[in-house]
Amino acid sequence: MKLSTKGRYGVKAMFDLAQHMGEGPTSLKSIAERQGISEHYLEQLVSGLRKAGLVKSVRGAQGGYLLGREPGKIKIGDIIRVLEGPIAPADCVSEENPDCCAKADYCVTRTIWEKVRDSIVEVLDSITLESMLEDAKKREADSSLYMYYI
Amino acid sequence: MKLSTKGRYGVKAMFDLAQHMGEGPTSLKSIAERQGISEHYLEQLVSGLRKAGLVKSVRGAQGGYLLGREPGKIKIGDIIRVLEGPIAPADCVSEENPDCCAKADYCVTRTIWEKVRDSIVEVLDSITLESMLEDAKKREADSSLYMYYI
DNA sequence: CTTATATCATATTAAATCAGTCGGGATTTG
DNA sequence: CAAATCCCGACTGATTTAATATGATATAAG
16 A cells, blocks of 8 residues: 555655756756655656656756646646556556456445545645645745744 | 555455354355455465454364454454555555654655545545445345346 | 364465666767 | 766566465364
8 A cells, every 4th residue: 555666756856846947957866866866766767757748858968857847737646647557556446447357346345445546536636746836835934934933 | 556465355355254244153265265365365364364353263163253343343444454554655654653754844745645644544444344234235225126127 | 083174373485566776878068 | 079967778686465385273073
C-alpha cells in the first residue's frame, strides 16, 4: 500500500519546478541537490514525465526543465499515474483496462478496492501544483506571523 | 500503490470465514479451494491473523478456524494492518511511528500523503465483515428479484 | 491404537521490483 | 573548443513477493 520513490520523488521534483517558474529552465542537478535525490535516478523519472508532456526540456548548457503546462492544470494524480501506473489497490479495479476476474459482478471484496481506489483518486486529483504553491505560501505567512509573537 | 496478495487473500479468507459462521471450524483447505488460493501460502497469512487475535484455531481432524470476534467488530483495516503493516502511502506518514524527516513540519508533499492515508483509513475502517455480509445478502436478493422480472 | 485430517513452524526459492549506478552520446552556451 | 546539460540503455545489489517443501504436533473417528 506504499508509493515507491518514483512517485514521491516525482512529485517533489515537479513541485520544485513549480517553485522556480519564471527563472528559466531548472537543471536536474539543482533539483536533485535541493530535494536530496540521486541525479541519475531522477533523470529516469523525468524522462517519463517529459514523454507524458508534464515537463518540457531545454538541452545544452544552461538548459534544464520547465513545467509542461500551467501549474493549475497539473494534478498530483497526473504525476503519479505516469510514474506508478494506473491508480489501483488491486489489478481488478485498475483505472484503465481493469484485469477483470469472472466474479467481478458480484464480488464483495472487489467493491472494497473500488472504494479505496476512488478515495485515493479523489485526493490526488483534487490537488494541483498550484494549490501546493498556495499552501506553501500560506504556511510561510503563518510561520513568520508566529515569529513575531514569540 | 497496490496491495499485495497478502492483504487481498486475507480479506477474502476472513470474509469466507464470516460466511461460514455457525458451521463449526472452517478448514484452510476448503477456504483455499473456494477462494482459489494456495493452501500453504494461506497458512502463512492466517498464522499472522491468529497471532493478532482476528481468528481462533482448532487443531486436529475436523479442526479449522473461527472468527476471533463478532464480524461487526472486525474492520477490513484491522486485517490489512496485520498483513500489510501500518497503512501509509509513504513512511513519513505511517500510522504508527512515522519515520519523520526533518522537514515534516513544513513539507507540502507530506501533507498530500497524509490526506491519502486518511482517505484510505476512512474507507478501510468503515467496512466490517458484517457490513460485507449485509452487502452480499442484498446483492443476492437483487439478483433473484431480477430473475423474476426477466 | 492407528490413521486420517488438521494446524503449526521453519527453510528455501524463482521471479519481480526497487533504487539506484555506470558509461557514453547528443546538444547548446560561452 | 570546453563545459554544462539533457538523453539513453545496460547493469546491479538488495528486498519483496508469492509461493513450495518438509516435517512436527494435535485431535477426532474408527
